[in-house]
Amino acid sequence: MDKRNTEAKPNQRMAAKAPYNFVPLNICVVKAQEVPSFSKFYKDRYSGYIELEIETITPLFIGTKEKCSQFFSPAGKPRIPGSTLRGMTRTLVEIVSYGKYGFCDKSRRLYYRAVAGSSSLDKSYRELFVDRNDYFKYKFSAGIMRKEGNTYRIYPSKFCEKTQIYRIEFNNLPDELKDKKPYYFEVVYYKPVSVKVHKHSKVNLKYAKITSISLSQDSEHPQRGYLIISGNVEKKKHMHWIINEPEEHNYIVIPEKKIEEYRNDEKRDPSFDILKILNECGEVPVFFITDQANNVIAFGHTGFFRLSYDYTIGEHIPKNLQSDDVIDFAEAIFGKAGQTNSFASRVFFEDAELIETPENLENIFLTETSPKILSAPKPTAFQHYLEQPEGVQTSKDKLHHWNTKEAKIRGYKLYWHRNTPDEPYHEHSWSEGKIIKDSEQHTVIKPIGRGVKFKSRIRFENLSKEELGCLLFVLDLPDGYYHKIGMGKPLGLGTIKIKPTLFLIDKKIRYSSLFHEDEWELGIERKETLQDYKSDFEKYIMRNIPDEEKDNANSLWETKRLKELKILLCWEHNNCVGWLEKTRYMTIGDRAKKIENEFRKRTVLPKPSEVIQGD
Structure with missing residues (x-):
């Protein structure tokens, strides 16, 4: 021009x-x-x-x-x-x-993910996922999804140090876990820590941060859980998820309507398709949000996942x-x-x-x-x-x-x-x-x-x-x-x-x-x-x-x-x-x-x- x-x-x-x-x-x-x-x-x-x-x-x-x-x-x-x-x-x-x-x-x-913007949609999205009055503390939950018969169930993760979910820096991962795939998960061991405020360049955020994990259990890494790499490391994604192992006798049934909504998201990268991964692996870590009656509203492969819009x-x-x-x-x-x-x-x-x-x-x-x-x-x-x-x-x-x-x-x-x-x-x-x-x-x-x-x-x-x-x-x-x-x-x-x-x-x-x-x-x-x-x-x-x-x-x-x-x-x-x-x-x-x-x-x-x- x-x-x-x-x-x-x-x-x-x-x-x-x-x-x-x-x-x-x-x-x-x-x-x-x-x-x-x-x-x-x-x-x-x-x-x-x-x-x-x-x-x-x-x-x-x-x-x-x-x-x-x-x-x-x-x-x-x-x-x-x-x-x-x-x-x-x-x-x-x-x-x-x-x-x-x-x-x-x-x-x-249609489906959306609106994390960082300033529109009313971004704000309503964040209201579902974080508490902005408490340093954006997570409001979503985590667990393991399994299919039993024709029913999809989520077994919620245990609470350790009053949390199910942790974050870890990519640089703190063992070399054998620094894979280049856009999504994968692995059983790991770590010492649970509590949620506290962490300083970031533009905002302070509240979450539990782990600095060391292991592929085998020992005195320094007593807790079993799952490491979830939910994005491509080459694109500067440096923080990844860890969730605790599930409560085996406690589960939530996912309504069939929510399974259909998830399937209908045509624009999702197949690498992140939880239902496909579940068929291959028998179980898969998930993040989810529920209503006041503990019914699953939506779920995804990462903490801030895609939601369907209310209207067609x-x-x-x-x-x-x-x-x-x-x-x-x-x-x-x-x-x-x-x-x-x-x-x-x-x-x-x-x-x-x-x-x-x-x-x-x-x-x-x-x-x-x-x-x-x-x-x-x-x-x-x-x-x-x-x-x-x-x-x-x-x-x-x-x-x-x-x-x-x-x-x-x-x-x-x-x-x-x-x-x-x-x-x-x-x-x-x-x-x-x-x-x-x-x-x-x-x-x-x-x-x-x-x-x-x-x-x-x-x-x-x-x-x-x-x-x-x-x-x-x-x-x-x-x-x-x-x-x-x-x-x-x-x-x-x-x-x-x-x-x-x-x-x-x-x-x-x-x-x-x-x-x-x-x-x-x-x-x-x-x-x-x-x-x-x-x-x-x-x-x-x-x-x-x-x-x-x-x-x-x-x-x-x-x-x-x-x-x-x-x-x-x-x-x-x-x-x-x-x-x-x-x-x-x-x-x-x-x-x-x-x-x-x-x-x-x-x-x-x-x-x-x-x-x-x-x-």
């Missing part, structure tokens, strides 16, 4: 940045027209196909399940899957038609945007699944094939390489994914989080177009410039280059003029506005230009005879202009949304929400000063490399229109 951009506005320097942003949720759902019967064709409805010419504006990669590094190529011919085009189109249809929100798993519950994602979506009583345009066109009131799709997406197949297919591909690591903020970054109160900027303010009952999700997540360089030495390049195999975080891809053209068809049956107009509205974007598909979208891959052409079938002619001269009678396919259909769709939506949604707009693209969508689809932002810097992922931080943790203040992600202000 040059001087002009860094001195733009104070609030812009404070704001978060990301390669994605959100189209806000709509207030109401526009009801679709009646879904026709599938047993006949209608005079006032349309059948035919939309021919798509697709050109890659940036490199494109769509992998296969069997071999991720290879581009999707059935029978050795590169293609864009029809399912990929269908998913992209349906999302845009939901947005522009003011439909129900179907962009995520609404039953999913669906509970942060307005109920009217989830109602099963209304059929919106997306359902009407793409079909509706379910046990009741279900019906099939009336659109069918074909794979996109190369328009011109070169003699050597390798000419359309870039060199196989490893893309840069996608260290994306997850949905738990609530300062990005949830609507925040007006004027709130950082964690110093009262941020909404996933435990805030009234909080709403930001909307539909889409990625900015980013014209990132192919050259690996560039700061914002998408490529590492080489294949990196000895890394769990890197993958290997062989993308198609820029300027490669494909063709595809979307066949449709019995669509109303407005439904057909809806499809054309999201496919036939204004000049300079492009779509995005495939892998690596945050890195700048996947930008495509689509040119649709409409063909309609005269059903009366097609089905009145079998042949036309020496060929099949196809119904005289007619090439049609698009604007009339798009205009009828626009008029339908504008008639059915409230004035608050219109915001005095005269056209659909000028409504409040679609202005934000249009900004996200615009390619020309790449000409803005510092655009790649403004739309990169923020850094998590690395003290050793003196890289700042840009997430520390939990700055709020601005709206798309706010991102481009001043450009």
Whole structure:
């Protein structure tokens, strides 16, 4: 970023940045027209196909399940899957038609760990785990988990010197216990000590600290217990846990609901999965918290473990945007699944094939390489994914989080177009410039280059003029506005230009005879202009949304929400000063490399229109 951009506005320097942003949720759902019967064709409805010419504006990669590094190529011919085009189109249809929100798993519950921040969420987390009025003395318990039959039980650790739990410095461990694994536990012996206050650089903390342990019992190390290494030593984790052995005749049954909650945490590192380790070892040390009735609320592999939020994602979506009583345009066109009131799709997406197949297919591909690591903020970054109160900027303010009952999700997540360089030495390049195999975080891809053209068809049956107009509205974007598909979208891959052409079938002619001269009678396919259909769709939506949604707009693209969508689809932002810097992922931080943790203040992600202000 040059001087002009860094001195733009104070609030812009404070704001978060990301390669994605959100189209806000709509207030109401526009009801679709009646879904026709599938047993006949209608005079006032349309059948035919939309021919798509697709050109890659940036490199494109769509992998296969069997071999991720290879581009999707059935029978050795590169293609864009029809399912990929269908998913992209349906999302845009939901947005522009003011439909129900179907962009995520609404039953999913997110998980968090908030130890050191200053937000209300961090404070409520710490209230569960430590007593801030007593030098942050631990409020959680420890024990050994075992599975007996179908029941999971925790046998709480004994109390020695009035505590179950101790800490020990990594440097005080015997050499044979200085393993490099991110998690492991070992039976050890030590002399119990009582809890007292210990001075740290920024705060005084109250805990029991052991300075010597042994792998065998002797007079200096009489007590048996468990050493738990709960984090990667190489990342400067220097304090580790010790817990006392359990009371063998005393146990707490873990409710099945809490076991399911633990299993559903998809983002947990498998190395720390207690249930998996339990199956392998027969028992495993755990830390846990209970309610006043001594029921287990949650458990984990370390003293400060991940908790599930109180509310699911669906509970942060307005109920009217989830109602099963209304059929919106997306359902009407793409079909509706379910046990009741279900019906099939009336659109069918074909794979996109190369328009011109070169003699050597390798000419359309870039060199196989490893893309840069996608260290994306997850949905738990609530300062990005949830609507925040007006004027709130950082964690110093009262941020909404996933435990805030009234909080709403930001909307539909889409990625900015980013014209990132192919050259690996560039700061914002998408490529590492080489294949990196000895890394769990890197993958290997062989993308198609820029300027490669494909063709595809979307066949449709019995669509109303407005439904057909809806499809054309999201496919036939204004000049300079492009779509995005495939892998690596945050890195700048996947930008495509689509040119649709409409063909309609005269059903009366097609089905009145079998042949036309020496060929099949196809119904005289007619090439049609698009604007009339798009205009009828626009008029339908504008008639059915409230004035608050219109915001005095005269056209659909000028409504409040679609202005934000249009900004996200615009390619020309790449000409803005510092655009790649403004739309990169923020850094998590690395003290050793003196890289700042840009997430520390939990700055709020601005709206798309706010991102481009001043450009």
